[in-house]
Amino acid sequence: MLKDMTLGQYYPIDSPIHRLDPRTKFLMTFMYIVLIFLFKEFYQYGLLLLGLGIVVWLSKVPQRFILRGIKPILFILIFAFVMNLFLTPGEVIWSFWKLSITREGLRLALLMMFRLFLLIMGSSLMTLTTSPIELTYAMEVLFTPLKRLGFPVHEMSMMMGIALRFIPTLTKETDKIMKAQMARGADFESGNLLSRARALVPILVPLFLSSILRARELADAMEARCYHGGEGRTRYRELCYEKRDAFAMVIFLVFFGGILWLPRIIA
Amino acid sequence: MSLILENVSYIYSPDSPYETRALNDISFRIEKGEAVGLIGHTGSGKSTLLQLINGLLKPDEGSIEIAGYTITKDSKNLTDLRKEVGLVFQYPEYQLFEETVAKDIAFGPKNQGLSEEEVNQRVKEAMDLVGLDESYCEKSPFELSGGEKRRAAIAGVLAMKPKILMLDEPTAGLDPAGREQLLKQLMNLKGNDMTLIFISHSMEEVSKIADRILVLSAGKLVLDKPVDQAFEEEEFLTSVGLDLPVLARFFARMREKGCVYKSNYFRLEDALKVLLEGEDA
Structure with a gap:
């Protein structure tokens, strides 16, 4: 879908x-x-x-x-x-x-x-x-000069990385919820604009809920592995031209x- | 009303590097009132198969026949089919979205265009079937326990009165009490003449509920037998990464040691009869 x-x-x-x-x-x-x-x-x-x-x-x-x-x-x-x-x-x-x-x-x-x-x-x-990981790393490196101006470069690139990483997950999740509601007879394809918008509620509510839960779990998992931001953080793979x-x-x-x-x- | 699959194949993400043949040339027939356990490794195509039978996916090859509907590659408008075939997804509690349990269960029957009276009746029946009493009607689905949520979600599908009910790992992630209760309710449904098809990773569960076992391995149907016969095939099951229920394994070991039992008994009653009363038949 x-x-x-x-x-x-x-x-x-x-x-x-x-x-x-x-x-x-x-x-x-x-x-x-x-x-x-x-x-x-x-x-x-x-x-x-x-x-x-x-x-x-x-x-x-x-x-x-x-x-x-x-x-x-x-x-x-x-x-x-x-x-x-x-x-x-x-x-x-x-x-x-x-x-x-x-x-x-x-x-x-x-x-x-x-x-x-x-x-x-x-x-x-x-x-x-x-790959999303390469891309966010590239952005982090390229934007490093902005750090002097107080711009949270590492945090931004981490957020970007997480967002990109979760696009396929959320796509899959949306697909699954849509199918589950279709199995209960929901119809997303017919009707006027208003009824179509209303048909999205059964998808959006579960999707938001699970995203919030997932975000919380991810944050916990990161903290459990001692993540504390970009300060002093090194890379497993360094980029080189x-x-x-x-x-x-x-x-x-x-x-x-x-x-x-x-x-x-x-x- | 039987369910007939003929040479069904399904391919995921065709024309991309992710292309995989999820199902390959599957054929079988399930009769009314049968309880079928669908087992196999993660990624063997079990969930895909259920979605095909529900018309959410369409087979790339072959055809599926249910209640006068034939699903092929070009089928359209399968909404009516879903009145006959109910599908409960894995972790169905994540699909709950309404303010109250009753409203959520009513979602399906309402979509079928039933009258309000009929809808209320269906909600009540469905809640009865899964063992949720009236006090749950006005509760928010989000304040229920895991097992209760699961049952509310299953009730949402039962309220559509399907003739075939399919469940994708219905007991996954439930605590032992919730699991027991759900299994009991599935047994009750089976008694109600409903055709059940369910996916499970637990041979114990399969042995309790199913009359027949279908084993999928890498998209192929590799075994299709009544339960008691299937559990005689220990070697084969092991070769596809599955095992016998503990009880059946016990009898298999005993027979290896030279004890003469006629079969790998897997039901507690049978086993007790054989062991205590020496009645081996």
């Missing part, structure tokens, strides 16, 4: 992308997200899509698996597209009743859809190729630099 959620899921295989240092992947994904909003031309997005395609191919994660990640946000994608399409002022190219589509609107809608699509694809590619990380970063920067400069070269 909830198995379509690929965002935040790890795909455990071995590939050149999986082997990269999580910090490298995190930095690249971060830059990637910023950069996709700087592009203004369609051919730039075309090239980006091509680049992403190559990385997906390298990661050995089946395309179908990555594309499944779009499903949950399909509604937002379409909503953004429609909004941009009809609500952008400019040169009218088609109108019907009170609605009109402008050249600028069409352009913006398509750009926006491209951006959102690439955004989701890129970030799910990162989580698919990086390899040649391939430098190599990947150089390719990444050259590729994005190229795309960014392309319009100027053409002009």
